[in-house]
C-alpha cells in the first residue's frame with residue numbers, strides 16, 4: 001500500500017496503515033518509505049456483528065445486515081441509538097487493541113502521526129471516531145496528535161479498474177497487491193531482456 005499511494009514521494013512516506021478486516025486488524029508501520037514492522041490482533045468487523053447479535057438476541061447474519069444498514073445510515077432513530085451504543089463499546093475495546101499493538105513496536109522511538117485506514121471494518125463511523133479521541137494517543141510515542149483518514153481506491157492510480165467495481169476501502173489491500181504484482185511482472189520483462197542481451201554478448 002505504501003508503494004502505490006497517489007502523489008506521495010514513496011521514499012518519504014511515513015504512516016501507520018490500519019486494515020480492519022473481518023477477523024483481524026492488521027497494523028503496518030511505514031517510516032520514510034520503509035516498512036518498520038507489522039502486527040495484528042484478532043478483533044475485526046465480525047467482532048462488532050457478534051456483539052450486536054448477542055445484544056439484540058438475533059442471529060449473526062441478521063446482526064451483520066443491521067450493522068451494514070447502520071453504517072449506511074438506514075436505521076430509524078431508536079434502533080440507530082441502540083446499535084450505536086453497542087458499536088461504541090466495541091470500538092473502545094478495539095481502540096485498546098490498537099493502542100496495545102502500537103505500544104509493542106518497541107523498536108521505534110517515534111510513531112508516524114498519520115493513520116491511514118482501510119478494510120471493510122473502517123466503514124463503521126465509531127472506528128474513526130475512536131481513533132480521533134485524544135487521550136489514547138498520549139500514552140504512545142506520537143510526536144503530535146495523529147490524523148486519521150480512510151483510504152479510497154482512487155488513491156491507487158496505477159491500477160485501472162475497468163469494471164468500476166472497486167469503490168470501497170476494503171478493495172485497497174487487493175488493489176495494492178495487484179499493483180505490486182504489476183511491478184514484479186515489469187521487472188521480470190526487464191530482467192529477461194537484460195539476460196538475453198548478456199547471453200547474446202557471451203555468444204559473440
Ligand SMILES: Nc1ncnc2c1ncn2[C@@H]1O[C@H](COP(=O)(O)OP(=O)(O)O)[C@@H](O)[C@H]1O
Nearest residue numbers: 021022023045046068071119120121123124170
Ligand atoms: N459498510 C460496512 N459497514 C460496516 N462494516 C462493514 C461494511 N462493509 C464491510 N464491513 C465489514 O468488514 C469486514 C470485512 O472486511 P474485509 O476487508 O473485506 O475483510 P477481509 O480482508 O478480512 O476479508 C466484515 O466484518 C464486514 O462486516
Ligand SMILES: [Mg+2]
Nearest residue numbers: 021119120173
Ligand atoms: Mg481486507
